Amino acid sequence: MNDLSVGFVAKRCGVNVSALHFYEQKGLIKSWRNQGNQRRYSKDVLRRVSVIKAAQQLGMSLESIKNAFESLPNSRTPDKDDWEQLSKAWQQDLDERIAYMQRLRDSLTGCIGCGCLSMKSCPIYNPDDELAAQGPGPVILNRKKT
Numbered sequence: 529m530n531d532l533s534v535g536f537v538a539k540r541c542g543v544n545v546s547a548l549h550f551y552e553q554k555g556l557i558k559s560w561r562n563q564g565n566q567r568r569y570s571k572d573v574l575r576r577v578s579v580i581k582a583a584q585q586l587g588m589s590l591e592s593i594k595n596a597f598e599s600l601p602n603s604r605t606p607d608k609d610d611w612e613q614l615s616k617a618w619q620q621d622l623d624e625r626i627a628y629m630q631r632l633r634d635s636l637t638g639c640i641g642c643g644c645l646s647m648k649s650c651p652i653y654n655p656d657d658e659l660a661a662q663g664p665g666p667v668i669l670n671r672k673k674t
């Protein structure tokens with residue numbers, strides 16, 4: 529069971545074949561071609577795809593997942609201990625995103641029914657990107673980090 533077909537992997541992991549091709553294109557998984565020029569995967573791809581799916585559920589980008597894989601010795605497939613380490617790091621990222629989304633939610637609550645669109649205080653209004661000189665992203669929202 530070390531030469532899995534793309535269809536088998538897709539079905540077993542609950543992803544589309546196109547997703548596997550995409551992961552491979554992004555360098556997250558690897559395959560080889562058999563004599564019939566068909567894509568084949570080793571069985572560790574099942575765990576690798578499971579980790580990718582779990583990380584995506586946490587909102588991690590494919591780039592972050594790729595970086596995490598590359599941080600492991602020989603870019604090995606994450607084992608239980610690796611997953612523990614990776615998920616701890618991703619938990620911190622998730623906490624930060626939750627805090628950001630809470631600030632966003634709270635800010636939008638203030639905008640509902642307001643209509644001022646003040647350049648100085650409204651967290652969503654920024655005509656002509658006038659705040660760009662103060663930094664990237666939503667400058668007013670980012671100021672509220674505690």
Ligand code: FES
Nearest residue numbers: 639642644645650
């Ligand atoms: S519309 Fe008034 S604070 Fe956003």
